[in-house]
Amino acid sequence: HLGRVDFAFSLLGQHLKLGIPLKVIHFNILINGLIQNDRLDHAKVLLDKIVKLGFQPNIWTYTSLINGLSNADKLGEAVALLKKTEELGLRPDVVTYNAIIKGQCRVGDFEGARRLFREMQGNNNCRPDVTTYSTLISGLCKVGLFSHAHELFSEMKGQGILPDAIAYNTLIRATCMSGDWGKVTDLVAEMVESNIPIKVDTYGTLVDMYSKHGMLDQARDIIRFMIERGVTPDIITFTALLDGYCSCGRMGEASKLMELMAEKGCEPNVVSFNSLIKGYCKAQDPDGALSVFQKMVDEGPTPDVITFNSLVDGLCKNNRFSVALQFMNSMEAHGLTPN
């Protein structure tokens, strides 16, 4: 998780040298670490090696790999590996299927997702669970199929599966995107009735959705409300509102919010600063955007590709083409490549 996979490998080597017995879960952790660090090919090689060493990979091992393939949009390979686990006599479980379904939804393969979903329904070993439904609902929401999302949510409840906070958050987002604010209120009430505590991620969803609809007073009120209720807004929640102000070029309110964040001990991150750059450009104050950039270089957070994209885009929209080009050309000096 710290990106120190090589160190993890050397620890494993020391265990081997000392004759400490290793189990498959130790390899599972390594394989998963490689995948989290975008080294899918190394993970595949490691799997082959551990088989040759005489270890028996279990379904967790394969599910890690399948998840990595799925996240890399290699869904054909992921499904092939799923079939292979069955041939090996392993039982893919609900986690295995959910990992693939998420990828299929992301690339828009709802046919494939539906096929696996049906397969799960016919298999006692891996019935769809609340995660399966949330994955599908989120996928449908991302392509704007809100009514399908609602239907699936009802279907889930009909199956006797109790929605958890994440399932509600997912559906709340879908409901906000269709602009049905009354229904949003109902869903939050339903969470309360079901004894599901409303936490920072639910509030954050509401703040973001109100902000994206230009309902900035409502978004601000949600933040006030959560503070009253003793829930501390996090950087994601604050930045959602900040971006609302920036998207409208309301930089006075954006600055006030930055002050409130400082007061609450919430450090703005690169996302917050990128949003400010966009905002100053939107407010036709490219010099303001340049000062934000300069502050990032001097004091952090370190600019990323999106910082430059926002700045270049914003400068162009203010007819500052040659400065925009200079910034684009300076990316390499900051260790970045234009995308």
Add this chain to the structure above:
RNA sequence: AUACCGUGUGAUCUC
């Protein structure tokens, strides 16, 4: 017996 490894939700660019 318990605990440790794999899946789902919220923020920034490309109008």
